[in-house]
Amino acid sequence: MFFKLAFNHKFFPFMAFLVPVAVRTIPEILMGPYIVGFDTLGYYVPNVLTWLRDGVSFWNLIAVAPLFYMMLMGVTSIGIPIVVSLKVMSSLFLGFLGLVVYFYARKALSWSLKKSLLVALVATLYFVALRVSWDMLRNELGLIFLFVVLIFLQKNGVRWKNRVLLSLTMVSVVLAHPLVSVVMFAIVVATIMRLHLDSKSFEVRGLVMSSVPAVLLFLVIVYANYVVSSSFSVVSGFPGRESEGWLTLFGFTSYFDMVANGFGFLLFCYLPLLPLVLLGAKHFRGNLQIKAWIFWILVAILSSLISPNAFLAGFPYRWTLMLTYPLAFYAAEAFAHFRLNVYRIAVGLMLATLTLGFIALPNATPFPYYTLFPYYLPTSMLQNTVPSIDNQDTVNALQWLRSNMHDSERLLAHDVFYGWSLLTLNRSQVIRIGYENPEKIALETVQNSSFHQLYLIWWTNGNGWHGQPTVSSAFEEVYESGRIAVYTYKLSVYHVTSDSEDLRSIKS
Numbered sequence: 361m362f363f364k365l366a367f368n369h370k371f372f373p374f375m376a377f378l379v380p381v382a383v384r385t386i387p388e389i390l391m392g393p394y395i396v397g398f399d400t401l402g403y404y405v406p407n408v409l410t411w412l413r414d415g416v417s418f419w420n421l422i423a424v425a426p427l428f429y430m431m432l433m434g435v436t437s438i439g440i441p442i443v444v445s446l447k448v449m450s451s452l453f454l455g456f457l458g459l460v461v462y463f464y465a466r467k468a469l470s471w472s473l474k475k476s477l478l479v480a481l482v483a484t485l486y487f488v489a490l491r492v493s494w495d496m497l498r499n500e501l502g503l504i505f506l507f508v509v510l511i512f513l514q515k516n517g518v519r520w521k522n523r524v525l526l527s528l529t530m531v532s533v534v535l536a537h538p539l540v541s542v543v544m545f546a547i548v549v550a551t552i553m554r555l556h557l558d559s560k561s562f563e564v565r566g567l568v569m570s571s572v573p574a575v576l577l578f579l580v581i582v583y584a585n586y587v588v589s590s591s592f593s594v595v596s597g598f599p600g601r602e603s604e605g606w607l608t609l610f611g612f613t614s615y616f617d618m619v620a621n622g623f624g625f626l627l628f629c630y631l632p633l634l635p636l637v638l639l640g641a642k643h644f645r646g647n648l649q650i651k652a653w654i655f656w657i658l659v660a661i662l663s664s665l666i667s668p669n670a671f672l673a674g675f676p677y678r679w680t681l682m683l684t685y686p687l688a689f690y691a692a693e694a695f696a697h698f699r700l701n702v703y704r705i706a707v708g709l710m711l712a713t714l715t716l717g718f719i720a721l722p723n724a725t726p727f728p729y730y731t732l733f734p735y736y737l738p739t740s741m742l743q744n745t746v747p748s749i750d751n752q753d754t755v756n757a758l759q760w761l762r763s764n765m766h767d768s769e770r771l772l773a774h775d776v777f778y779g780w781s782l783l784t785l786n787r788s789q790v791i792r793i794g795y796e797n798p799e800k801i802a803l804e805t806v807q808n809s810s811f812h813q814l815y816l817i818w819w820t821n822g823n824g825w826h827g828q829p830t831v832s833s834a835f836e837e838v839y840e841s842g843r844i845a846v847y848t849y850k851l852s853v854y855h856v857t858s859d860s861e862d863l864r865s866i867k868s
Contacts, residue, residue, distance in 0.1 A: 372473040376462035376480035381455035383485055384493055387719045387741040388447045394744065394751040397495025400446050401744040404497070405779035406792075408432050408442060413787060423584035427535035428498040443783075446497075453500045454493045458484040460507035465689070468514040469647065479692035486691075486711065487718045487730075488629045488684040491737045495744075496681070502540030503685065505532040509544055510649050513551055513567075523570045530574035534581065539678060541578055543656055545571075550652035622676040625733050626661065629680055632714060633691050636707065640690030643697050653686040677736045723747040745776040746825070746844075753842035757817055758784040760839045761846060765789060768812040770805070772798050772849075776826055777817050799832040802849045814849040 387396050395401045411421075412433055421429070435445045458480040465476035483489055492500055512526040530548075534541045548571055555564045630637070660679040698704045717727030719741050726739035742748040754777070761771060762785055773781045773790050781790045791814075793801045802814050815838075821830045823843045831837075835847035 369473060372477045373459060373462050376477050377455040377459040379481060380458040380484040381451045383715065383719065384451040384454040384490070388451060390720065390742055391744075391748060391751070393443065394748070395443055395446055396450060396741060396744060397446075397497075398738075398743075398745050399495040400450070400497065401779040402775050403779070404429075404432060404446065405442055406782050408436055409782050410787065412437060417588075419584045419587045422581055423588045425498065425502075425535055425538050425541075425581055427532065428501050449497060450493060453497055453504065454484050454489075456504050457493075457500060457507075460504055460511075461685070461688075464507045464511050465692075467511050468649070469689075475692060475696050478695060479689055482692050482695075482711070483685050483688035485715050486633065486684055486688065487714045488681055488737075489688075490715065490718055490741065492681055492684075494738065494741050498537045499540060499682070502533050502537030503682075505529055505536055506540050506544050509533060510547070513547075513649065523566055526567075527570040527573055530571060531577055534574045534577045538578070538581060539682070541574070542660075543653055543682065545575070545578075546656035547649050547652045550648055550655075554648055621733075622661070622680070625677050625736050626680050626683075628733055629684070629737075630687060632710065633684075633687060636691035636694040637687050638694075639697070640692070640694035644690055644693035650686045650689055654683065657683045657686075680736075722749070724749065745779065750819075750843055753844040754780050754817075755784070756841035757839060757844045757846050760841075761785065761815060761817070764839075765815065766812065769815065770813075771815045771817065772801060772805075773817065774798070774826070774828075781817070795826075799834045802834065806849070816847040816849065818845060818847065819843050820845045 395405070407424075408429060410416075411429070432442070432445060432449070436442045461483045462476045462480040465471040465479050466473070471479070484493075492503075508529045509526065512522060512529060515522050530544065533544050548567065552564055552567055555567065657679050661676045695704060695707060698707070714727070714729070718730060721727050721740055722742050723738075723740050724747075730737060730739045740748075744751075746754055758780060765771065765785070769789075771781060771785065771790050772793050775792070775794050778790065778792050791801070791805065798816050798818075802816070805814060816831070816835050818824060818828070818831050820837070820840060820843050824830060831845075831847055834850055836850050837845050838848050839846040
């Protein structure tokens, strides 16, 4: 039955979907009941649970390009546990991405069945693509619609039905993710320029009209970000050294240190693929869309060389990750031109080793290559905001807090543990501190509120992640499970000064 199916043309798109789903499901199974990915637990879970409970304003919702959030809120509101939804969506999204890459290769590039399947597998199973699927689900959803847009761009633009479908798909990209939208607009602009040079004015007008709704919606999303955040900027700058969050986490000492780190990450991501890309470039010249995609990504990455204030809509590593999809076509072209099977086997084993090392090895014994840039690419997919070995201990600590916290007490939750906390505790019991100094937030909280006691959940001293290996002496450990501990804030060690009052002691 398998060999009969293999000779059926339907077998190839089926495998382009099924193989990525199966591979992406492996870490979900190995993680058991726990979520895979940092953003999934650190941001998707708390945002959805908060918005479903307290509501969300129009501008706050629009600002995040809400298509994925609307999907997740929809399935959560009908009773499907959010953890289950995220685990299923993570696998399905990668499968659909493989499927649209396959159809793009077939319809836009006229590649063979086998070659189209090959590029679909490279574009989804290369470790950089798996990094995207690890927790960047909004980005992945945008990429799915982007490849559909590219397929429509290759079709005859005369029929109004194609134009309507193209316009709707472009709107879907904008609703899914802003950075993917920028890539899409770069490709559309390049396409318009080519049509204009070819004196195809009718097609130019049709493509411009199809793009208008997406452009207007994108401008609304940009405006919404300015409405909800006074610090938002399309061209973002390099954080100052005084920042206690992002910059401290990544450990940069200067702007030039960050630039060198960014280009080192670019080399790290594509060094294993570079020989294939160079060889593929001899045979596959690439179409305009692939070239425009690569050109824009390189422009966005190189913009960091111009000025500390020239990060186009995002930090360079995010653009670097999205380069894997156009490069996959060059790699597949090279692979298809190997004359000897021994070369194909060697390259296939190399790529399979990178994939298996990323999806199956735990943090304690990672594949050595993945230890080079742990802040951009996790050492293993078997983690979320904490490594897999700490999942149960985190649950134990939060269960202890649920049993021992009183109504007048609060938990200070770093972004690492905020999503965990909302899955266990009432939102009113949790104070989100982001990446700020817990001691600073604790002092400000006791000055401005009447909470009887403040708790902090973190790793035991010496085991901490995310740039904070230890906990300040202002906190005292009261519970420990494995490497995860609960601390209380020792109010008696601090004195608070008021402009109108004498120095007074705050005692616990």
